[in-house]
Amino acid sequence: xxxxxxxxxxxxxxxxxxxxxxxxxxxxxxxxxxxxxxxxxxxxxxxxxxxxxxxxxxxxxxxxxxxxxxxxxxxxxxxxxxxxxxxxxxxxxxxxxxxxxxxxxxxxxxxxxxxxxxxxxxxx
Amino acid sequence: xxxxxxxxxxxxxxxxxxxxxxxxxxxxxxxxxxxxxxxxxxxxxxxxxxxxxxxxxxxxxxxxxxxxxxxxxxxxxxxxxxxxxxxxxxxxxxxxxxxxxxxxxxxxxxxxxxxxxxxxxxxxxxxxxxxxxxxxxxxxxxxxxxxxxxxxxxxxxxxxxxxxxxxxxxxxxxxxxxxxxxxxxxxxxxxxxxxxxxxxxxxxxxxxxxxxxxxxxxxxxxxxxxxxxxxxxxxxxxxxxxxxxxxxxxxxxxxxxxxxxxxxxxxxxxxxxxxxxxxxxxxxxxxxxxxxxxxxxxxxxxxxxxxxxxxxxxxxxxxxxxxxxxxxxxxxxxxxxxxxxxxxxxxxxxxxxxxxxxxxxxxxxxxxxxxxxxxxxxxxxxxxxxxxxxxxxxxxxxxxxxxxxxxxxxxxxxxxxxxxxxxxxxxxxxxxxxxxxxxxxxxxxxxxxxxxxxxxxxxxxxxxxxxxxxxxxxxxxxxxxxxxxxx
Amino acid sequence: xxxxxxxxxxxxxxxxxxxxxxxxxxxxxxxxxxxxxxxxxxxxxxxxxxxxxxxxxxxxxxxxxxxxxxxxxxxxxxxxxxxxxxxxxxxxxxxxxxxxxxxxxxxxxxxxxxxxxxxxxxxxxxxxxxxxxxxxxxxxxxxxxxxxxxxxxxxxxxxxxxxxxxxxxxxxxxxxxxxxxxxxxxxxxxxxxxxxxxxxxxxxxx
Numbered sequence: 001x002x003x004x005x006x007x008x009x010x011x012x013x014x015x016x017x018x019x020x021x022x023x024x025x026x027x028x029x030x031x032x033x034x035x036x037x038x039x040x041x042x043x044x045x046x047x048x049x050x051x052x053x054x055x056x057x058x059x060x061x062x063x064x065x066x067x068x069x070x071x072x073x074x075x076x077x078x079x080x081x082x083x084x085x086x087x088x089x090x091x092x093x094x095x096x097x098x099x100x101x102x103x104x105x106x107x108x109x110x111x112x113x114x115x116x117x118x119x120x121x122x123x124x
Numbered sequence: 125x126x127x128x129x130x131x132x133x134x135x136x137x138x139x140x141x142x143x144x145x146x147x148x149x150x151x152x153x154x155x156x157x158x159x160x161x162x163x164x165x166x167x168x169x170x171x172x173x174x175x176x177x178x179x180x181x182x183x184x185x186x187x188x189x190x191x192x193x194x195x196x197x198x199x200x201x202x203x204x205x206x207x208x209x210x211x212x213x214x215x216x217x218x219x220x221x222x223x224x225x226x227x228x229x230x231x232x233x234x235x236x237x238x239x240x241x242x243x244x245x246x247x248x249x250x251x252x253x254x255x256x257x258x259x260x261x262x263x264x265x266x267x268x269x270x271x272x273x274x275x276x277x278x279x280x281x282x283x284x285x286x287x288x289x290x291x292x293x294x295x296x297x298x299x300x301x302x303x304x305x306x307x308x309x310x311x312x313x314x315x316x317x318x319x320x321x322x323x324x325x326x327x328x329x330x331x332x333x334x335x336x337x338x339x340x341x342x343x344x345x346x347x348x349x350x351x352x353x354x355x356x357x358x359x360x361x362x363x364x365x366x367x368x369x370x371x372x373x374x375x376x377x378x379x380x381x382x383x384x385x386x387x388x389x390x391x392x393x394x395x396x397x398x399x400x401x402x403x404x405x406x407x408x409x410x411x412x413x414x415x416x417x418x419x420x421x422x423x424x425x426x427x428x429x430x431x432x433x434x435x436x437x438x439x440x441x442x443x444x445x446x447x448x449x450x451x452x453x454x455x456x457x458x459x460x461x462x463x464x465x466x467x468x469x470x471x472x473x474x475x476x477x478x479x480x481x482x483x484x485x486x487x488x489x490x491x492x493x494x495x496x497x498x499x500x501x502x503x504x505x506x507x508x509x510x511x512x513x514x515x516x517x518x519x520x521x522x523x524x525x526x527x528x529x530x531x532x533x534x535x536x537x538x539x540x541x542x543x544x545x546x547x548x549x550x551x552x553x554x555x556x557x558x559x560x561x562x563x564x565x566x567x568x569x570x571x572x573x574x575x576x577x578x579x580x581x582x583x584x585x586x587x588x589x590x591x592x593x594x595x596x597x598x599x600x601x602x603x604x605x606x607x608x609x610x611x
Numbered sequence: 612x613x614x615x616x617x618x619x620x621x622x623x624x625x626x627x628x629x630x631x632x633x634x635x636x637x638x639x640x641x642x643x644x645x646x647x648x649x650x651x652x653x654x655x656x657x658x659x660x661x662x663x664x665x666x667x668x669x670x671x672x673x674x675x676x677x678x679x680x681x682x683x684x685x686x687x688x689x690x691x692x693x694x695x696x697x698x699x700x701x702x703x704x705x706x707x708x709x710x711x712x713x714x715x716x717x718x719x720x721x722x723x724x725x726x727x728x729x730x731x732x733x734x735x736x737x738x739x740x741x742x743x744x745x746x747x748x749x750x751x752x753x754x755x756x757x758x759x760x761x762x763x764x765x766x767x768x769x770x771x772x773x774x775x776x777x778x779x780x781x782x783x784x785x786x787x788x789x790x791x792x793x794x795x796x797x798x799x800x801x802x803x804x805x806x807x808x809x810x811x812x813x814x815x816x817x
Contacts, residue, residue, distance in 0.1 A: 004617070064779055067679070071771070074675040074676065077670060084746065085747070085750030086754055088746055090750075092751040096758065111773065113152065118780060141766055193757075197759065260764060277777075
């Protein structure tokens with residue numbers, strides 16, 4: 001089994017973060033409930049849209065270009081993810097490891113140059 | 125690790141990858157204007173890779189030398205034979221492509237680049253002696269194929285074909301990967317040699333599940349029954365040059381991978397996969413023959429024809445002998461020109477407005493309008509049906525001979541009987557072209573590249589092809605024996 | 612003790628959030644639940660010592676794949692309430708399939724427990740490098756023994772990129788918004804304007 005004690009700092013950090021953010025959310029709610037007047041009715045709780053009743057789904061259709069951006073992001077995100085084990089093991093892999101990674105980066109750089117040149121990165 | 129020897133053994137793949145990267149940049153900077161030039165350069169790169177593979181095959185020895193990259197990749201005669209076929213098929217498909225897309229102004233220089241990367245993937249597949257190499261190569265070639273299937277992106281059917289192929293292909297990859305993980309778990313290695321040693325004296329139910337899943341995943345890729353459902357839809361929807369590609373090069377790669385898988389890592393457990401292969405072979409022959417009968421679309425008929433042919437190829441594998449493997453390779457070498465020739469003829473059948481003639485009604489009385497195409501198709505169809513004076517008969521003959529030698533007389537008998545059913549729709553082609561009343565739709569003239577591919581294919585399948593039996597048989601034997609080198 | 616507790620915490624959360632992915636009415640909520648289940652799966656991976664997988668889950672799945680899912684959900688013009696309308700109609704078929712799968716599972720596990728299935732023992736001789744973590748050991752083989760496959764994986768990523776661009780990118784037909792400043796500045800009054808002396812009743816031809 002793994003020695004989990006090495007994760008203690010991050011665990012403490014998460015607990016403190018969770019506690020603080022919960023405090024920031026719920027404290028104002030509680031205080032305002034205790035100090036202010038509170039009589040809701042149906043009209044008050046309905047959403048306010050410049051005086052008109054809301055007449056369509058607020059979720060509008062996205063452009064397909066977002067998808068292209070997301071795919072390109074995934075590719076380069078994976079590239080970055082592969083850099084982590086490479087960086088920490090470079091003393092074990094030596095020059096072959098270094099050259100391997102440079103070729104890998106070169107392949108994706110060709111892809112980036114292609115995407116850039118055909119205008120996949122431009123919005124208009 | 126000896127890097128020089130490893131790089132030399134993978135020379136074809138590395139060269140094609142570099143060519144692909146350079147051509148990708150060229151296509152980015154020049155746009156669609158030089159798409160034709162990029163296609164020619166890609167074909168030249170493939171030709172170079174073909175020569176290099178032939179060279180590697182010629183100097184390969186009949187004993188196990190060290191595999192490249194510490195046991196990931198083996199450039200033996202078996203892989204060399206398959207690669208020559210794959211690269212030749214890809215070149216032929218590249219030759220007939222530009223004119224097809226030109227008519228609709230859809231041709232772009234990314235097409236040959238994707239073909240090149242697909243060829244790299246297929247080369248890795250057939251040379252793989254490690255499950256990881258196989259998987260990476262398969263994914264590379266499949267990913268390129270998915271994009272190619274929907275390359276005519278404004279065409280609804282092409283997009284649908286790409287989507288279908290992608291979803292079902294991803295499912296099959298998942299099944300294959302699951303089987304591989306089971307095999308790895310129970311054999312303790314992903315290397316073929318190590319798996320063979322681990323499975324040499326019996327294996328448990330868990331490992332058998334792994335083998336079955338691996339076979340199922342590969343059966344999808346070769347479109348063997350019962351994993352064939354995607355084939356007619358994808359073949360019909362994809363642009364015709366892409367269909368010609370799907371029916372030839374990836375099919376060769378998948379069949380060869382299946383053979384290496386069955387005869388190398390699983391060689392100690394023949395009983396566990398032989399029944400599956402026999403079932404898939406017979407089912408493919410029967411379904412391929414019966415399924416095509418009611419079809420009116422020529423591309424669907426050719427899709428069923430490819431399923432049918434896969435069945436005959438698998439009979440060679442079912443024999444599980446060097447003769448069987450050699451027969452498979454001979455059959456593949458004859459199948460590739462037959463199928464590419466048929467699709468090239470289909471590509472040439474278009475009216476003056478550039479619309480493809482895709483149904484039996486459209487080719488009625490073809491002999492009076494385009495006698496050369498009709499006679500070439502006659503040769504190809506008779507050859508696909510396996511009618512004796514033509515070369516297709518030789519492929520079926522060697523496969524059945526291998527089955528009989530392996531004491532599988534019943535299998536051979538059923539196969540021959542089913543091939544008679546299959547002959548029906550091949551003869552329907554001939555009947556419609558030669559004896560039906562002609563329709564009045566005109567047929568546009570065809571470019572020289574199409575003619576070259578069609579005539580070459582027709583010459584190979586004609587009785588002249590028998591001149592090739594001697595060298596073809598010798599090379600196939602040499603390739604097959606390299607699979608059976610004792611550990 | 613704490614490991615067992617952590618395991619059950621993560622496992623329960625993974626299962627619960629995965630169930631919510633299917634059950635929530637709003638597809639955007641489904642994606643958010645999916646992100647929660649990715650996080651908990653990463654926790655499970657840390658527990659078994661596969662730190663690199665945990666890292667990948669957070670970086671790639673939460674960071675990129677979930678975003679892609681969100682985009683796709685936003686992009687599709689599907690009325691999801693309409694899709695659910697067929698639920699009751701297909702419910703019996705779904706139940707039948709579920710029962711079949713459950714039976715198979717029970718039979719399989721039963722046969723395994725009873726000793727009728729000899730699954731064989733999984734073997735494996737991969738040993739981590741002493742004194743180094745999981746990620747270091749992985750890197751040590753990935754960039755040397757498997758460098759060929761690593762480069763091929765790079766080509767796969769490249770093909771994915773090219774494929775996405777080929778299938779979705781369209782040349783902009785109108786050049787609206789692309790101003791050529793140099794061309795604008797180079798213009799001078801002599802080229803830009805033309806003097807015409809129209810005759811009466813003849814009009815002007817430009």
